[in-house]
Structures are given as C-alpha cells and as structure tokens.
Amino acid sequence: MDEILEILEKDCRLSNEDIAKMLKKKPQVIKKAIRKYEKEGVILKYKAVINKELIKNADSEVRALIEVNIMPQKDVGFDRIAERIYSFPEVSSCYLISGTYDLLLIVEGKDIHTVSRFVAEKLAPAENVKGTVTHFLLKKYKEDGVILKHRKENERIAISY
Amino acid sequence: MKDIVSKKVQDMQPSGIRAFFDLVLGMKEVISLGVGEPDFVTPWQIREAGIYSLEQGFTSYTSNKGLYKLRLSLNHYLKNRFGLDYSADEEILITVGVSEAVDLALRAIINPGDKILIPTPGYVSYGPVTELAGGVPVYIETKNNSFKLTSRVLEQAIDKKAKALILNYPSNPTGVSYTRRELDELKKIILKHRLLCITDEIYADLTYDFEHTPFAALSGAKDKTLYLDGFSKSYAMTGWRVGFACGPKEIIAAMTKIHQYTIMCVSITSQMAAAEALQSGRKNVEEMKREYRRRREFVIEALNRIGLKCLKPQGAFYAFASIEKTKLNSLDFCQQLLKQQKVAVVPGDAFGKSGEGYIRISYASSLENLKEALNRIETFLKGLPAGRQGGKCG
Numbered sequence: 001m002d003e004i005l006e007i008l009e010k011d012c013r014l015s016n017e018d019i020a021k022m023l024k025k026k027p028q029v030i031k032k033a034i035r036k037y038e039k040e041g042v043i044l045k046y047k048a049v050i051n052k053e054l055i056k057n058a059d060s061e062v063r064a065l066i067e068v069n070i071m072p073q074k075d076v077g078f079d080r081i082a083e084r085i086y087s088f089p090e091v092s093s094c095y096l097i098s099g100t101y102d103l104l105l106i107v108e109g110k111d112i113h114t115v116s117r118f119v120a121e122k123l124a125p126a127e128n129v130k131g132t133v134t135h136f137l138l139k140k141y142k143e144d145g146v147i148l149k150h151r152k153e154n155e156r157i158a159i160s161y
Numbered sequence: 162m163k164d165i166v167s168k169k170v171q172d173m174q175p176s177g178i179r180a181f182f183d184l185v186l187g188m189k190e191v192i193s194l195g196v197g198e199p200d201f202v203t204p205w206q207i208r209e210a211g212i213y214s215l216e217q218g219f220t221s222y223t224s225n226k227g228l229y230k231l232r233l234s235l236n237h238y239l240k241n242r243f244g245l246d247y248s249a250d251e252e253i254l255i256t257v258g259v260s261e262a263v264d265l266a267l268r269a270i271i272n273p274g275d276k277i278l279i280p281t282p283g284y285v286s287y288g289p290v291t292e293l294a295g296g297v298p299v300y301i302e303t304k305n306n307s308f309k310l311t312s313r314v315l316e317q318a319i320d321k322k323a324k325a326l327i328l329n330y331p332s333n334p335t336g337v338s339y340t341r342r343e344l345d346e347l348k349k350i351i352l353k354h355r356l357l358c359i360t361d362e363i364y365a366d367l368t369y370d371f372e373h374t375p376f377a378a379l380s381g382a383k384d385k386t387l388y389l390d391g392f393s394k395s396y397a398m399t400g401w402r403v404g405f406a407c408g409p410k411e412i413i414a415a416m417t418k419i420h421q422y423t424i425m426c427v428s429i430t431s432q433m434a435a436a437e438a439l440q441s442g443r444k445n446v447e448e449m450k451r452e453y454r455r456r457r458e459f460v461i462e463a464l465n466r467i468g469l470k471c472l473k474p475q476g477a478f479y480a481f482a483s484i485e486k487t488k489l490n491s492l493d494f495c496q497q498l499l500k501q502q503k504v505a506v507v508p509g510d511a512f513g514k515s516g517e518g519y520i521r522i523s524y525a526s527s528l529e530n531l532k533e534a535l536n537r538i539e540t541f542l543k544g545l546p547a548g549r550q551g552g553k554c555g
Binding site: 011014023024156 | 182185186191193195196197198200284285286333451455456458459462463505507511528532
C-alpha cells in the first residue's frame with residue numbers, strides 16, 4: 001500500500017506539508033496523490049473515531065448484528081437485494097459472507113424497539129429475504145482496530161542512553 | 162564509606178551528566194526526546210507468548226547458553242537472512258541484552274593492559290566496561306569524517322597491544338551506519354592486524370538507506386568477529402532484556418563460563434517471548450521501521466531548518482545535531498532548554514569528549530511530541546542573544 005494511505009489511515013488530520021516532509025516529497029505531490037485517491041474512490045471519507053460511551057447526555061443507541069438469509073436473483077446474484085437492504089439508513093455496515101447465512105448487517109437504533117421494528121417491518125418482509133437472526137451488542141471492546149478503552153500512556157524513563 | 166568503593170568505580174561516571182539526568186527525572190510535564198528506547202509497546206503476540214509460558218508453568222532456569230529452541234531459531238534466522246551459519250550448540254549465547262554481551266566479551270578476552278579500540282563519540286558503556294575488565298580503551302576520533310570510522314584512521318590507532326575493535330552500527334548516538342563496501346575496507350585492516358571485531362548491531366533492523374550487512378557476513382570475517390545483537394530495539398522489547406552473541410566457539414565458551422557464574426541464564430519468560438518474536442515479529446519490525454523512517458525525515462528537515470545542523474542518520478532513531486552556533490556547551494544547552502522550554506535531550510559529551518558541541522535527539526517519540534518539541538527548541542533558539550541563534554544550514 002502507498003505510504004500516504006498508511007499515514008492517513010492512522011491520522012487523517014496531518015497536513016500535506018507534514019506528510020510531504022515525512023516522505024521527502026513536495027507538498028504538491030502529496031496533494032495531487034490524495035486528490036487522485038479521492039477521485040478514484042480509494043479514499044472515501046475522513047472521520048473521527050468516537051467513543052460514544054464517554055459522551056455525557058448522549059442519545060442512547062443500541063446496535064445489533066443481524067444475520068440475513070436471502071434468495072439470490074438471476075444475473076445479479078446477491079448484489080441487488082444487498083443494495084436494497086444497505087440503503088436503509090439504519091444499516092451501518094453490510095457484508096456478504098460465506099457460511100450458513102448470506103448477509104451480515106450492523107444495524108443501529110436509539111433503543112431495542114426501534115431496531116426490532118426495523119427488522120420486523122422493513123427487513124424480514126423484504127422480497128427475497130428468507131430469514132433473519134438478530135444479536136444485540138452488549139459491549140464494544142474494539143472497533144476497526146481501535147481499542148475503546150482509555151489506556152494509560154506506556155511510561156518510559158524520561159531520559160536514558 | 163566512600164573509600165570502601167573501589168578506585169576504579171569511583172572514577173567511572175561523568176558527574177555533570179548524571180546530575181542533568183536527575184534533573185530531567187525530577188521534572189514534570191517534560192517532552193522528552195532523550196529516550197534511548199522505542200516508544201512502541203512490544204507487539205501483542207510476543208507479550209502473549211510470554212504470558213502463555215507463565216501459564217504453562219515455564220518458571221525454571223534454562224541452559225546457561227539459553228533455550229535451545231531460541232538458539233536454533235536464531236541459527237535459522239541468521240542463515241536465511243544473512244547466510245550466516247552459527248551452530249546452535251557452540252556458537253550462540255543468549256545474554257541479558259547486548260549490554261551483558263559486551264561485558265562478557267571484554268572480560269573474556271582482555272589481559273591486563275590490552276587495548277580496545279572504540280570509535281568516539283559512541284555508546285557510553287564500552288569504555289568503562291573495558292576499564293573494569295582491566296583493559297585500556299583507545300578512543301578513535303570520528304568527528305572529522307562525519308562520525309564514520311575509516312580504515313586509515315583505524316590503522317593509525319593500532320599498536321601491538323590492540324586486541325579488539327568495538328564497532329557499533331547503526332550507531333547510538335550518531336545514527337551512522339556502514340555499507341558493505343565501507344565494511345570491506347575496515348575488514349582489510351582488521352584481518353591484517355589480527356584484531357577481533359566486536360560488533361554491536363542492536364539497531365541493525367533500523368537501517369533506512371541500504372541493506373544492513375553484519376560484519377561477520379563479509380567473506381573471511383566470521384572467525385574474527387564477535388557478532389552481538391538482540392531484540393530490544395527492533396521488536397520494542399527493551400524491558401525483556403534479551404540479546405545474543407554469536408562467534409567462534411572458543412570465545413563463546415569463555416563468555417559462557419563467566420555468564421554461568423554471574424547470570425546463570427536469561428529469564429525464561431523473556432526467552433520464550435523472544436522465540437515468538439523471531440517466529441512472527443518481522444511484520445511488526447517492518448511497520449515500526451517505516452514509522453521511524455518517516456519521523457527521521459521530519460525531524461532532520463526541521464532541525465536543519467531551525468539552524469541545528471545535522472547529518473542524515475542512516476539508522477537507529479537518533480539525530481546528532483550540532484549546537485556550535487549557539488556558542489553554548491552541550492550541558493548548558495540541555496539544561497537551559499530543559500528549564501526554559503521543558504524539552505529534554507541528551508548532551509553530546511555524554512558519548513565522549515568529542516560529542517561536545519552536539520546534542521542527541523531521539524525520534525522514538527510520536528509525531529505530535531516531535532512537532533511540539535521542535536517548536537519549543539525553535540523558540541529557545543530565538544531567545545538566545547543575536548548571532549548565536551544558528552540560522553539556515555545547508
């Protein structure tokens with residue numbers, strides 16, 4: 001992977017100038033490369049990783065993993081039905097997987113009822129959906145490589161040879 | 162009580178620097194670029210291997226030479242990576258870091274009055290440990306050749322009493338390393354004068370501009386080399402204390418004799434973890450190396466921009482920057498910088514007299530810290546009287 005992407009994946013707030021210094025290139029070159037990645041859709045979005053559990057007075061939120069069995073369609077396989085499902089804003093992630101079911105969804109809502117209602121009213125009755133199994137998430141430990149725990153900095157002796 | 166301490170030991174420590182270290186350790190909220198170890202934590206699978214070994218009840222001594230499994234893994238690793246074949250039975254010794262290996266090596270080879278050649282500025286332990294072993298350190302000045310030892314300067318330093326050269330590359334504190342061709346030049350002199358070359362290659366995996374070549378891998382050099390390396394820097398395992406020595410079986414046997422009486426063996430937990438590091442840690446090493454390399458570019462550019470002239474280090478994670486233009490000596494510079502801006506760096510003369518006029522800046526620190534520290538150093542320089550602030554360097 002291009003080192004620019006490796007750097008941005010860790011910290012997307014670094015300026016072009018800083019990245020240029022680290023890679024010993026001109027800021028213009030970095031800017032151009034990033035623009036190209038954005039245009040090609042390699043870079044889709046820049047966002048912060050937020051630990052919502054620490055937000056005071058945050059709106060409550062529940063998440064569920066939902067296994068979905070679907071009937072593939074002629075010519076387009078799973079893609080069209082997947083698109084119909086992931087287009088719901090409640091669906092935050094959607095994967096096609098191998099094994100005993102076909103789609104794995106992550107669905108978010110403000111409480112259990114909202115998520116249940118989504119499954120009962122939108123997802124389960126959808127055309128070609130054969131069945132669903134819903135697992136509510138109890139606790140998040142790690143997400144997208146980030147451990148959701150405030151860790152004390154590793155303490156090193158402040159000066160050594 | 163003071164007279165109970167041996168004369169040799171009383172004479173050992175340069176006191177000004179110790180006091181400066183204590184000053185740093187006593188201060189809060191200091192950004193420290195004075196640290197000689199990685200800022201990464203040991204990769205999890207390596208830590209996990211250590212934990213698992215404890216769960217399984219591996220709490221005993223190991224063989225004096227170290228776990229056979231680890232020595233065998235080292236044999237495979239060195240063979241595959243560098244074409245170096247050291248027998249796991251007779252030519253490899255697991256030590257408590259390279260530090261212990263240096264001590265063992267010097268005690269194993271020195272007869273009273275033997276001279277040990279040490280390029281300077283260099284790592285702090287070689288001289289004192291030589292003296293403790295009854296040897297005479299001969300410091301070879303490298304400042305005039307961008308801190309690189311040349312065959313000409315080396316040969317000038319050799320006399321009949323010269324027994325060994327300690328070559329640390331990439332170097333702490335300068336970051337200087339040697340290409341295969343440069344090593345070949347040194348090798349000619351070492352073979353000609355039948356010296357032993359003790360190489361401290363602890364930063365080998367952090368070589369940025371070319372492939373690292375172990376001295377022992379040069380043709381004809383293996384019998385004349387004691388090759389020292391370890392896990393501390395490449396795998397971020399400083400606290401585990403695992404190093405190794407590879408060399409002619411007579412020397413390894415002599416070192417093992419001392420090791421068995423003084424240390425017995427390296428902690429089994431650490432050895433188990435080190436074995437895991439060899440098996441699965443290369444990816445982590447490469448990842449950390451890329452990160453250090455990016456910081457290196459960043460720091461060197463910044464230092465030269467703010468007027469602290471600095472050669473590009475080829476390895477390790479240190480920049481050795483000149484403070485000549487500030488007209489301060491190293492210790493004063495570091496003390497004032499610490500007091501005024503709360504940034505800690507190491508005075509260059511800690512690494513030998515000729516390190517005077519330099520400071521060692523470690524870039525084993527997050528980019529955020531590096532940025533802030535460099536801003537503060539810039540502010541500090543601007544606060545110096547006109548004409549002493551440095552200025553742009555080529």
